[in-house]
Amino acid sequence: MDRFVFLTFDGLSKGAVLAAFALALVLIWRAARIVNFAQGAMAVAAAYAGYSVTSATGSYWLGFAAALVGGLLIGVVVERAVMRFVDHSSPLSEVIVALGLVLVVQAVLGMVYGNEFLPAGTPFSRNALSVGDVPLLSRYDLFVFGAVLLVLLGLALLFTRTSVGLRMRASAFAPEVSRLLGVNVGGMLTLGWALASAVGALAALLVIPTELGLHPHAMDLVFVSAFTAAVVGGLDSPPGAVVGGLTVGLILSYVSGYLGSDVTPMAVLVLLLAVLLVRPGGLFSSTVARQA
Amino acid sequence: MTADDVILQVKGLTAGYGAAPVLQEVDLTVRAGTIAAVLGANGAGKTTLLRTLSGLVRPSGGEIVYGGQPLRDVPVEQLVRRGMAHVPEGRGVVAELTVDENLRLGGLWRRDREDAAKALTEVYELFEPLAQRRRSAGHQLSGGERQMLALGRALVARPKLLLLDEPSLGLAPRVIAQIMALLRQLRDSTGLTVLLVEQNVRSALSVADEAVVMSLGRIVTATSADRLRDDEELRHAYLGF
Known part of the structure; x- marks a missing residue:
């Protein structure tokens, strides 16, 4: 039972990061109808920017802020300089461009920083705090939960309580109508990419220290899990991304804990396949609204 | 009619999707504070006319003058700020x-x-x-x-000018009548100008001051709505009933 409790908390901690990363995918899907396969590479690039600042200043928090700002800027550049010029009549061209971007970003990062794993520090201890004899969460896990929760609340407030959020949602759902109503749809799209990229950068900052370290390919497997989370929840649904992220996090933790970590990539793919076969729109898809 | 009376003037407007023009040399004048109905069969170019006026379709030729100002290169997002509102087909x-x-x-x-x-x-x-x-x-x-x-x-x-595309589509006759009455009320109380694209000719003519009939991307006649409603020969010639 103790093991189950530990794995549950561990899974929720992993799931929180996956939820943030899945949310980044959902934000771009809603804004541009693109599955951003470059999300992982963009997030790693932002994390490297943070690493550079931390190395130069010795401050984790300055590096943290630099990575988030870097994420925002990378999102703006990718949308304005690349994605805006892609032929949107075929989804395949967007996928190919995104995959091409992955190769370019990872190659450039490899050339600049090398292809070795770099150490990524944490601002808080990763030693689990125990309740009784059961190790539950570390201070770092609590930081992860807090950071993800803050982002979720911030995005929820932005989208439901502000005029910018209303403009962003309208632009995503009905771009032509939004333009007729005076909304700068292009600007909203750029903002969507910037926010999504910053959220992806946050997820990278949170997850990389718990893995092998910083590396151009550090987010490859995380991307697969987060993509599965986004599909499980429904690519259209931010709450779905959160539920999907936590679900995938728990499954990864249980499978890894009970069956071994070698099996976890397969478990993620089986889950992805099952959802695509049974409910391709995801658990929280808004198909009804879209057909109206 | 003085220049001040005219809110919208279209001269030689040509537009379409890809290489094939849908609108060909369209001329249209809409007076402020009136309801102008644009009538015609499916595929006549009515919706394309509205989409071109509101900037969603780029014209390949001709000129649109709205409120005395040419609209060339004005972004779609800016038109609502100038008082032009477009309610597209499908609502x-x-x-x-x-x-x-x-x-x-x-x-x-x-x-x-x-x-x-x-x-x-x-x-x-x-x-x-x-x-x-x-x-x-x-x-x-x-x-x-x-x-x-x-x-x-x-x-x-x-808005000063409302571009309204097929407001009666799929609605019950009672609702259509309410909408037409509302347009008349808005015109009379606020001076709103309406460019009304409709397939439901009788409803449109019941409320319109002016009427233009389009066929194959061209305006084939422009007259008063009363005349088109009352002149059976004219109606038969251009609208087929």
């Missing part, structure tokens, strides 16, 4: 947003927040069913309610 309600969000969206660009809020209140007074369904999502509304919402959202912007 253009954002299905995922609530009634209140859809309506607020219509006035977000306005700097005068107080007047935008006042306009919103007026729309709720004008369309009582919407006031009762403020929190309902667009996709939960009936066809008539969606048409009210689309119209109301355009009115929040306090």
